[in-house]
Amino acid sequence: MTEKLNNTGSLQCCQSSDSLKSNVLVNNNIIMPENLKNPHYEYVFPKRQKVDLAFQNVTFTSNTWSITKMKKETKEILHGVSGKFKSGELSVIMGPSGAGKSSLLNILAGFITKGSTGNVTLNGVVRDQSQKFRKLSAYIPQDEELRMGLTVMEAMTFAANLKLGYSVSRQYKMQQVVEIVALLGLSQSHHTLTSRLSGGQRKRLAVALELLSNPPILFLDEPTTGLDSSSCSHCIYLFKKLAQEGRTIICTIHQPSALMFETFDKLYALADGKCIYDGPSLKLLGYLNNFNIKCPPYHNPADFLMEVAIGEHNVDLNVLAEATKESQMEAETLEKKEKHCSLEHQDLMNLKSDIPSISPAPVIMQFLLLYKRNMVETKRNWLYPFNRLLAHITIALIFGYLYRGVGANANQILANYVYLYGTMLLNVYTGKMSVTLSFPLEMRILTREHFNRWYKLSPYLLSVILIEIPFQVLCTWTYIVISYSLTSQPLDFRAYLFVLFVTIGTLCAQSMGYFIGATTTTKIAVFIGPVLACCFSIFGFCLRRMDTPPMFRWLFTISYFRAAFHGVVVAVYGFNRKDLFCSENEIYCHYEDPAKFLKEMDIVNIDLVSNITLVVFIWILMHTATYLTLWLKLNKR
Numbered sequence: 001m002t003e004k005l006n007n008t009g010s011l012q013c014c015q016s017s018d019s020l021k022s023n024v025l026v027n028n029n030i031i032m033p034e035n036l037k038n039p040h041y042e043y044v045f046p047k048r049q050k051v052d053l054a055f056q057n058v059t060f061t062s063n064t065w066s067i068t069k070m071k072k073e074t075k076e077i078l079h080g081v082s083g084k085f086k087s088g089e090l091s092v093i094m095g096p097s098g099a100g101k102s103s104l105l106n107i108l109a110g111f112i113t114k115g116s117t118g119n120v121t122l123n124g125v126v127r128d129q130s131q132k133f134r135k136l137s138a139y140i141p142q143d144e145e146l147r148m149g150l151t152v153m154e155a156m157t158f159a160a161n162l163k164l165g166y167s168v169s170r171q172y173k174m175q176q177v178v179e180i181v182a183l184l185g186l187s188q189s190h191h192t193l194t195s196r197l198s199g200g201q202r203k204r205l206a207v208a209l210e211l212l213s214n215p216p217i218l219f220l221d222e223p224t225t226g227l228d229s230s231s232c233s234h235c236i237y238l239f240k241k242l243a244q245e246g247r248t249i250i251c252t253i254h255q256p257s258a259l260m261f262e263t264f265d266k267l268y269a270l271a272d273g274k275c276i277y278d279g280p281s282l283k284l285l286g287y288l289n290n291f292n293i294k295c296p297p298y299h300n301p302a303d304f305l306m307e308v309a310i311g312e313h314n315v316d317l318n319v320l321a322e323a324t325k326e327s328q329m330e331a332e333t334l335e336k337k338e339k340h341c342s343l344e345h346q347d348l349m350n351l352k353s354d355i356p357s358i359s360p361a362p363v364i365m366q367f368l369l370l371y372k373r374n375m376v377e378t379k380r381n382w383l384y385p386f387n388r389l390l391a392h393i394t395i396a397l398i399f400g401y402l403y404r405g406v407g408a409n410a411n412q413i414l415a416n417y418v419y420l421y422g423t424m425l426l427n428v429y430t431g432k433m434s435v436t437l438s439f440p441l442e443m444r445i446l447t448r449e450h451f452n453r454w455y456k457l458s459p460y461l462l463s464v465i466l467i468e469i470p471f472q473v474l475c476t477w478t479y480i481v482i483s484y485s486l487t488s489q490p491l492d493f494r495a496y497l498f499v500l501f502v503t504i505g506t507l508c509a510q511s512m513g514y515f516i517g518a519t520t521t522t523k524i525a526v527f528i529g530p531v532l533a534c535c536f537s538i539f540g541f542c543l544r545r546m547d548t549p550p551m552f553r554w555l556f557t558i559s560y561f562r563a564a565f566h567g568v569v570v571a572v573y574g575f576n577r578k579d580l581f582c583s584e585n586e587i588y589c590h591y592e593d594p595a596k597f598l599k600e601m602d603i604v605n606i607d608l609v610s611n612i613t614l615v616v617f618i619w620i621l622m623h624t625a626t627y628l629t630l631w632l633k634l635n636k637r
C-alpha cells in the first residue's frame, strides 16, 4: 500500500504555476507574496527542540442531552484515527464540514480531553496535560479574539512581558517583538489599533503573539477562513516558513486553492470521522487513481478531495479508510527500522529534559501587567466608562428633582422610602449588569491566553475586578453626592452609613454579575441578571418579613438586597432620629416620629453588623464561586 502512495506523480488536475508567477514567487514549493519580500524574513528564531507529534487510535465521542427524548445521546465523531505530524512540515487536516477536523485538532492540542480516547505522543513520549508538555505548543482557535483596544506593538509587548517574563533582558524581548512583527508582515502597522487591522492582519497578529514563546508545535484552526486569496497565500507562506525552521505546523483548512494545496507538505484527509488519506498533498491524486478515482482535468484537487470525501464519484470511503490504515502501518514499520540507529532517535529520548526553560512573569507581575493592559484599553475606550458615569449623574439629577426635599419631611416619608429603594435598585442593577454582559465576551480571550500559558487565572481575575470596583464605586458615590443633597437627607454620621450600605450593595451585586457572566452565555445572562435582582429586591421593600410566606423566609434572610436596603433605611431613620418636620397646615402628622415608620415597615431590631456581614459574605462567596467556575471551565475541558 505504501507503493500506492509512492508510485504517484505530482498533482495533475490543474497546474498553472506560470500564470501565478506574475503575482507570486514560487520557490522551493513556497508561495511567497511579493509584499513579503523584505530583509527581516531572514530572522532566525532561537533554536528549539524539534518535536514530532503522533497519535494512535484517537476517538472522540460527544455527549448531548436530548430534551425531547429525555436522555443522554452519544455520538462517535472520530473513529479511531491515527497519524503522525513531523517537525519541519506544514501539515493540513482537510475534510468536509462536520468530518471532525476541529475535533481532531482540539484533541491533539490538548484543548479537548473529555470524550476522547487514544494516545497522543510527542517524540514518542505520551503527552499528558502537564505544563511541561503544554509548553511545547500553542493553539490558535478559529475565531481568535484579540484585545481590540491595543495597538500591534502594545499587544506584542504585553504578551512578551507575560510570556517571556523577566528572566530575559528587556532588549531581547523588544528585539523578539520587532523581529516577529516584521516576520509576519506587520511592520507597517506598529501603531495601528487591533480593531483597525484587516482580517488577515489580525490572524497574523494572533500567530505573532504565540510565536513569542517560540513553541515547537503550532495548532491553527481554520486560519485562512474568511480571508481573501492574497491574505490566504500570505498566511500559508508564513506557516510554510515557520515549518521550515523546524516547527511542526498543524492546521485545519476548508477549501484551499490549487496553489495553496501544493504547498502543504502533509495532507491528512478526514471523512465522516475516518482518515481517508495521509500523505504528501502532491501524491493525493495518484493515490486516488489507484482506486480508479480520477480527478477531471482542470479541477482543483482540493475540491476533488472534498467531492470524494462526501461520497461523490462512487467512492466507498470505508475502502479508502482501510487502505490508509494499512499504508500508515507500513510506513510506521519502515520508519521504525530506519530510525533505529539515527541520532534523532537519541534526541527524542531526551525530550523531558530538553524542554526549554523560559519562565513566565511571576504572578504579581502578571497581575500588574494585566492591570496595566486593562487600564490602557479602558482609557482608549473612554466613551464607555464616560457614558456609565454620565448615566449615574443624569439619574441622580432626575431622582433629585423628582424627590427634592423629601428627606426631612414627615409627610413625604413614603416618597423618601421610594427614593431609598430606587437608589439601591439603580446601583444594584448598574453594578450587576455592566459586568454580567461584558464578562462572557472576555471568555474567549481568557480561554486562549490561559490555554497558551500567558498567565494564571488569579492575577487575571484580580486585574479585571480591581478595574471594575473603583469605577463602580466612583459612579455610585457621584450619584449619592448629587441625589442625597437634592433630596435633603441628614448630613451627619447617617450619610456615611448610607454611603456604606449602598456601596456594599452595589459591589455585592457586581460580584453576582461576575458569577452569572462566568457561568452563562450573554443571551442567558441578559435575563438571569435582572430576574435575580428583581427577585431579591422585593424582600424588605414590597414584602415585610411578617408578610412573607414561611416557605420564602429563607430568601428574605439571604437577600443581600434586603440587608443593604434595610441598612440604608435604618441609617436615615434609625438611631433615635429626632422628629421629622411637619407642616403647620397639617392637622395630623402620622410619621412625625420616624421610629413609628420603621415599626410599620417591620424594620425593627435590625442588627447592622449582621447585615454588613451577610452582604460581605455573599460578596466573597460570589467571587470565590466565579474563580472556581472559571478554573473548572479552563482546566476541565
Ligand SMILES: Nc1ncnc2c1ncn2[C@@H]1O[C@H](COP(=O)(O)OP(=O)(O)OP(=O)(O)O)[C@@H](O)[C@H]1O
Pocket: 062, 063, 064, 077, 095, 096, 097, 098, 099, 100, 101, 102, 103, 104, 254
Ligand atoms: N462538544 C460537542 N458536542 C456535540 N457535538 C459535537 C461536539 N463537538 C463536535 N461535535 C459534532 O461533531 C461533528 C464534527 O465537528 P467538527 O467541528 O470537528 O467538524 P469540522 O470538520 O471541523 O467542521 P467545520 O469544518 O464545519 O468546522 C459535528 O457534527 C459537530 O456537530
